[in-house]
Amino acid sequence: MLRKLDNKNMGRSDLGWLKSIFHFSFSNYYNKDNMNFGVLRVLNDDLVKTNTGFEMHPHKDMEIVSYVVDGELTHGDSMGNKNTITRGHVQYMSAGTGVYHSEHNLGENTSRFLQIWIIPNEKGLTPNYGDYRFQWEDRKNKWLQIVSSTEGNAPIKIYQDANIYVLELEKNKEIDFKVREGRQAYLVQIEGISEINEIELKDRDALEVVEEDILIKARETSHVLVIEMKKGN
Template structure:
């Protein structure tokens, strides 16, 4: 089963310093029929102006992944961690019993990043933070796994049966992705456009995939992320 989500129909917010597209209910956007996709609770596509950002605020019992598309993102938290990442890099945090953190764009240009929240497999975990600077060429015309469960092979491990892959596919190239029985996946066309099983996705569109293999044919250079997970009941 495939279902396209057009970005023009998603929730939106404009705070001046921050412009957001909400894939699921979040903040001022509330839709009781669009709360999550399995254990995937949040994907926010955020544009943060230079020298602005999210001040220190709390999180609890959530696996949080930030994937930078453009510009830079600086994380700080109540455990004393602080670091800056740029395009294609990732920050991740297990909020567990509770943590405060901030996210700022201290650069000179607007930053774009995807903020991804996944429900953990248990509550009350010890808070944890890390970041990973992936090489861009490792996702050129091939899948790069950036996240897995603690039992998986991803360099970033989270407390949930979920995997995250990224890809940059050159124009007119083709690649497949398998979504096995009892599995589902959520795909975001971060940049560019592609045809996926005869469904056209443009910049910032998304696709829900349930127990169905897909073939991606790029119409132009395409930057894509997939969150793959166990099928929800």
């Protein structure tokens, strides 16, 4: 099963310093029929103006992954961590029993990043933070796994049966992705235009995939992210 999600129909917010596209119900956007996709609870495509950001605020019982598309993202938290990541880099936070954090753009240009929340497989975990500076070329025309479960082999591990992959596919090239029985995936066309099983996706569109293999053909150089997980509502 494949279902295209046009970004024009997604939730939106414009606070001046922050412009967001909400793939699922979040903040001022509420749709009781669009709360999650399996264990994927939040996917926000955020644009943050320079010298602004999210001030210190709390989270609890959520696996939070941030993937930077452009610019800089500086993280700080109540555990004493402070780090800045840039394009193609990833930070992860297991909120667990509770943690406060802030996210700021201290760079010269607008920052764009994907904010991903995944429901953990248990509550009350010990809070944890990590970041990883992946090399851009490691995702060129091939899948780069950036996140896995704690039993997996990715550099970043989360407390859920879910995997995250990224890819930059050059124009006119193609690559497949297998979604086996009992599994599903949420694909985000971050940049460019691609054709997936004859469905066209433009930048910021998404695709739900359930128990079906897909073939991605890049009409333009395409930057893609896939969250693969166990099948669920």
